[in-house]
Amino acid sequence: MNIEELKPILNxxxxxxxxxxxxxxxHKTLAFLKDNYYYDMLKSITAVDIKxxxxxxxxxxxxxxxxxxxxxxxxxxxxxxxxxxxxxAIADENEIYDMFGVYFNGxxxxxxxxMPENWDGYPxxxxxxxxxxxxxxxxxxxxx
Amino acid sequence: MTTTTKLKLNLGPQHPSTxxxxxxxxxxxxxxxxxxxxxxxxxxxxxxxxxxxxxYVQYLPTVDRIDYLAGFFYSELLCRTVEQALGVSLSERVKxxxxxxxxLCRIASHLLWIGAFLMDLGAxxxxxxxxxxxxxxxxxxxxxxxxxxxYNYFVFGGVRKDIDYLYDIxxxxxxxxxxxxxxxxxxxxxxxxxxxxxxxxxxxxxxxINNSITGVNLRASGINYDLRNSDYLYTDIDFKPIxxxxxxxxxxxxxxxxxxxxSIKIVKTCIxxxxxxxxxxxxxxxPLTLKLPDGEFYSEIExxxxxxxxxxxSQEQDKPYRLKWRTGSYYSVNLLxxxxxxxxxxDAIAISGSLDFILPEVDK
Numbered sequence: 001m002n003i004e005e006l007k008p009i010l011n012x013x014x015x016x017x018x019x020x021x022x023x024x025x026x027h028k029t030l031a032f033l034k035d036n037y038y039y040d041m042l043k044s045i046t047a048v049d050i051k052x053x054x055x056x057x058x059x060x061x062x063x064x065x066x067x068x069x070x071x072x073x074x075x076x077x078x079x080x081x082x083x084x085x086x087x088x089a090i091a092d093e094n095e096i097y098d099m100f101g102v103y104f105n106g107x108x109x110x111x112x113x114x115m116p117e118n119w120d121g122y123p124x125x126x127x128x129x130x131x132x133x134x135x136x137x138x139x140x141x142x143x144x
Numbered sequence: 145m146t147t148t149t150k151l152k153l154n155l156g157p158q159h160p161s162t163x164x165x166x167x168x169x170x171x172x173x174x175x176x177x178x179x180x181x182x183x184x185x186x187x188x189x190x191x192x193x194x195x196x197x198x199x200y201v202q203y204l205p206t207v208d209r210i211d212y213l214a215g216f217f218y219s220e221l222l223c224r225t226v227e228q229a230l231g232v233s234l235s236e237r238v239k240x241x242x243x244x245x246x247x248l249c250r251i252a253s254h255l256l257w258i259g260a261f262l263m264d265l266g267a268x269x270x271x272x273x274x275x276x277x278x279x280x281x282x283x284x285x286x287x288x289x290x291x292x293x294x295y296n297y298f299v300f301g302g303v304r305k306d307i308d309y310l311y312d313i314x315x316x317x318x319x320x321x322x323x324x325x326x327x328x329x330x331x332x333x334x335x336x337x338x339x340x341x342x343x344x345x346x347x348x349x350x351x352x353i354n355n356s357i358t359g360v361n362l363r364a365s366g367i368n369y370d371l372r373n374s375d376y377l378y379t380d381i382d383f384k385p386i387x388x389x390x391x392x393x394x395x396x397x398x399x400x401x402x403x404x405x406x407s408i409k410i411v412k413t414c415i416x417x418x419x420x421x422x423x424x425x426x427x428x429x430x431p432l433t434l435k436l437p438d439g440e441f442y443s444e445i446e447x448x449x450x451x452x453x454x455x456x457x458s459q460e461q462d463k464p465y466r467l468k469w470r471t472g473s474y475y476s477v478n479l480l481x482x483x484x485x486x487x488x489x490x491d492a493i494a495i496s497g498s499l500d501f502i503l504p505e506v507d508k
Contacts, residue, residue: 041356043451043453043470044356044453046468048466057455063353063367063369086354087351087356087481088356088475088478090481091475091478099192113184113185115185123190124193
């Protein structure tokens with residue numbers, strides 16, 4: 001599939017390098033690609049902190065046509081969940097919530113995954129500071 | 145009047161058959177599983193955050209630990225991404241060395257799985273047989289790289305030193321096929337094993353694809369998706385992907401046995417190539433000046449537990465701006481939510497064992 005041919009069908013998209021960027025209709029775009037172009041596998045969701053926003057990159061794969069496509073969306077604190085389209089998104093979105101603090105609307109059970117339940121902050125964000133006093137190596141900050 | 149009460153049961157985190165530390169929160173009605181919620185994170189080491197603070201050269205030795213049973217695959221992924229970003233192409237002999245190591249590692253990993261899976265089902269002796277064969281491969285790795293599991297043998301642009309002791313590999317690939325036939329005799333026709341695995345844990349291809357399952361588990365459900373078909377290391381190596389259509393635990397076991405046989409064939413081809421071509425030429429990258437250009441880099445590989453990939457965003461620094469691992473086991477554990485529902489508790493171990501996940505890879 002040529003990503004240029006999607007442009008007239010899905011308005012509100014633009015192409016950046018090898019990625020298709022969408023602004024806010026992420027769920028609609030993914031549902032459209034799944035139904036019409038057989039992108040049946042969501043290989044992974046990658047989150048990147050780009051300082052003023054979090055970029056989410058969806059790596060879709062079609063087992064039928066053996067093609068891959070990248071969808072990118074920039075969000076701040078909230079995003080649309082695609083867990084009703086792809087079961088694997090449940091795991092990916094939970095990890096991103098845990099590490100980046102992005103809240104996915106429509107996800108059935110968002111919870112802290114790797115970090116303890118009462119942990120403050122999101123470790124993979126660039127503005128994350130490790131000053132939690134519960135950590136042994138942060139106890140004696142003044143002496144160091 | 146009878147009333148049924150649901151029972152909440154914690155499986156793990158220290159159960160011997162959870163292959164690491166995995167906690168499954170099961171909801172039971174009698175012995176039937178109503179829902180399953182995996183609780184992971186007991187082994188989280190922050191591999192992704194760690195990458196942002198270390199240079200590529202410092203980070204390379206740590207990536208073997210992501211999956212300690214198949215460390216070569218993750219070193220290869222990181223090396224490959226850096227090489228592709230810098231436009232370095234490997235010499236033929238180095239490529240062949242890497243394929244040899246990867247395939248031997250795959251055999252060792254699958255052998256351990258066979259032993260551990262049978263142990264989960266209550267058969268103790270196959271574990272010792274499988275470990276005996278795996279030991280030959282680990283001995284060889286130790287002889288060559290100095291380490292049994294954390295090899296740190298692949299470096300950016302080549303390998304740490306030329307391959308040696310080819311006669312040891314020849315011994316391994318001569319012995320293992322006969323041993324596999326022995327396994328087939330004692331395992332594949334064992335009525336208890338068949339009863340516990342045949343038609344159990346049926347993984348429909350649609351469910352597998354929707355859950356992003358890759359690797360042997362997907363191919364045992366009849367989908368031909370093997371990344372080695374398009375891998376640049378495997379371009380002139382003849383092999384056929386193992387695709388089976390049984391969908392159950394037994395087929396996944398069979399597929400792994402066949403995959404070991406196929407890997408042995410690949411290793412055999414590699415040995416002939418290594419003997420023919422002794423021109424050992426490295427394209428090593430100077431670690432002091434190693435910086436990746438601005439941009440995003442992605443590469444993937446067929447690891448023993450499914451598709452593994454790495455994404456690197458670089459900003460012309462000697463450290464990555466963001467590095468993300470995708471591992472096969474993470475999705476296999478997530479699949480348990482769907483696969484265990486409606487099964488009986490005593491099958492839970494057999495089904496989760498047949499998916500071959502490993503917890504350090506899940507938690508990263």
